[in-house]
Amino acid sequence: MNDTYISPQIKYIGVDDKDIDLFESQYKVPNGVTYNSYVILDEKTAVLDTVDMRRCDQWLANLGKALDGRQPDYLVVHHLEPDHAGSIAVFAERYPETVIVLSNKAAGMIGQFFDNIVPARLKPVSEGETLALGKHVLTFVMAPMVHWPEVMVSYESTEKILFSADGFGKFGAMDADEPWDDESRRYFINIVGKYGAQVQALLKKAATLDIKTIAPLHGPILKENLGHYIEKYDIWSSYRPEEEGVLVAFASIHGNTAKTARYIADELRSKGVTVAVSDLARDDMHKAVADAFRFDMMILAASSYDAGVFPPMEKFLNHLRAKNFQNRKVAIVENGSWAPSAGRTMRAALEGMKNITICENSVTIRSSMKECDKTAINAMIEELIGTK
Ligand SMILES: Cc1cc2nc3c(=O)[nH]c(=O)nc-3n(C[C@H](O)[C@H](O)[C@H](O)COP(=O)(O)O)c2cc1C
Ligand SMILES: [Fe+2]
């Protein structure tokens, strides 16, 4: 269980969601997800973000317990997406005196989601503006497009906490026992990956702050080794590979391309190369996207299909393009029984991406891999991994 204790005056009141089928209707979350929320209890009280309506009742109970009879003076809304802002309408009915603090952009958008929030209740804030609660003071920092345009983060200067909104979030409930890097990478690349430049801008602003704790809206509260998490965010948001290795991603109709891809993966492993393999028709597509970003090299292997490429590969390449995939070395393996077309289709998709080096040695399999195909496969591997 991740430790959610912050301090006597700042309490975690977030909730786990372990029975959601798909997060944002597309991401598998086998270990659930959290909607984090916090309360600062000082001379004034501030609630930081609500939660998804799916867990509103439990959150209100957590909130009531933390407030212990006090009224919330402020509700700070860092992000209007319904996984965090979904319970605002219910909260606003229950606590009619609470002032809602949000970015100027969010103030313009909140009415789209709720019809019971009158403008008089809103306190829009700008870059650098502060909210004094007593000993605790929040400073607001705008973070547009980390993940939506209205996003802001806040810095509490007494306890040196960065409330980072979706930034530094992770899939998995609080008791999920899994490496932060893997589920945070899958979360970041797929959800925020397109907005690397905006994340870089936020990291630059954050670098000027003395941060002891990062309190995100999903996943564990980060209290130690902050340099590790910040370094990962710097790598991911600048589209640099995280480590040397190859993702072998394949899309195979009848299994022959799969067999070839697995043979290639074994060859790579025998040369000491770190390899991840993804069956794009069956495995988690978003994990494959995250692995494509993780490694510096990728091999795409696919069946030809209706003068194009088998659709799971097409879908994968669309995801990569949408997330601004770039700066990687890629090799292509196609399979076709009469007029192979997968190779040129994959190549055309890759050519639309920035700084992708495509190996000249590609491989064409005719229906099933033969002994004689191994020469071309070896040449492709040699070119891809060089002298490693
Ligand atoms: C619906 C469908 C469309 C296909 N279209 C093509 C094609 O346009 N060109 C081609 O050479 N092979 C085509 N094929 C054949 C497959 O690409 C080929 O048999 C396959 O690559 C074998 O590898 P696999 O066992 O991994 O699926 C098609 C197969 C199917 C089922
Ligand atoms: Fe979000």
Ligand SMILES: [Fe+2]
């Ligand atoms: Fe979120």
